[in-house]
Amino acid sequence: MLKYALLGFLKYNAKTGYELKQTMDTSTSHFWHAKQSQIYTTLKKLEEAGQVSSLLEHQESRPDRRVYTITESGIKALQEWLAKPVTDPETVKHTLLLKLFFSANQEKQFLLAQLGLQRTLHEQQMEHYQSETKDIIKEVAASVPALKQDAHMWEATRRFGELYEEMNLKWINETISMLQKKF
């Protein structure tokens, strides 16, 4: 539910659709992402539902911007969602695993190359979580003391990303060994 992500970000402070996209890209993108176009249409729906309100701001030497503010009703909707326990398992779509599942007759060399590429990508992503992501959280926590508790939560989600990449690398290495032995 993208709407709750937008409400969550707007609760910190008012933002434009453009800024919401940037914020998501540098914070939740590894567990929640959206295209710019979907953000704009969702903001429109949220405004119709009265959970956000917007003001068009005129700017010199830059395009006008529409700034969205969360309403009381929006805060309430967000809080209700946060208070509802998550019970259904995450329903994942994992293209690489699906392909692999049906790949018994593919060339061994091709599969090894695929896994090698994945290893590089996951290594890079892991390093990203360990440096850039970690730094952003530290900086915000240091510069805005009121967000100290929030930063602990952000760190928990960052840590998930790090552990996930670590796990992926372990699995890729195991799978490469299996291919070399069994094929």
Add this chain to the structure above:
Amino acid sequence: MLKYALLGFLKYNAKTGYELKQTMDTSTSHFWHAKQSQIYTTLKKLEEAGQVSSLLEHQESRPDRRVYTITESGIKALQEWLAKPVTDPETVKHTLLLKLFFSANQEKQFLLAQLGLQRTLHEQQMEHYQSETKDIIKEVAASVPALKQDAHMWEATRRFGELYEEMNLKWINETISMLQKKF
């Protein structure tokens, strides 16, 4: 792309929409799943595209069944897809992490309860991969020798599930400790 999953299963042998659903539920569900209704509509589209063909089979004392067979064109489409390397990172939607990200002001007890529930769910899922899933793969490999290589691939995807649950449990335990210390 559900269509490739269906083509992949139909390449083993002809099946009905109902059987495809059952097959997915007991094999790929942890990385690819679909509702019965989506399977039926996708099969219809695949037939219009000439990648599968169907025959209505009359049955005594049971409803008629429509059996789908993969065509040459379908086999070709599947092979082309399998031969295309996966380059874009999986785009994940993870509701629990999104909620947690915005949960700095939620009750500590509520958050601990949420994580406790998640721990139970992931423990169960891990055990499922370690017993039922493992057994199914072993049985098929033992009873159909031609599927021995396929079984190695299935095992790799099963192992991913097992490692993923293991990683989740580790993260949940870490996060519970963090909450107890910092909140």
Add this chain to the structure above:
DNA sequence: TATAACATGTAACTAGTTACATGATTGG
């Protein structure tokens, strides 16, 4: 001088979910 960043939006489409509709047989 070109391209990245700023800035917003709509239209058409694909993918997936929920709800509805029907109905026989088998097992507890």
Add this chain to the structure above:
DNA sequence: CCAATCATGTAACTAGTTACATGTTATA
């Protein structure tokens, strides 16, 4: 007698993607 299993499908909806359309300013 009731629930589960077998069996197929449509309609309405929500979510998300791709492509199109427009235009300025700062920076390399």
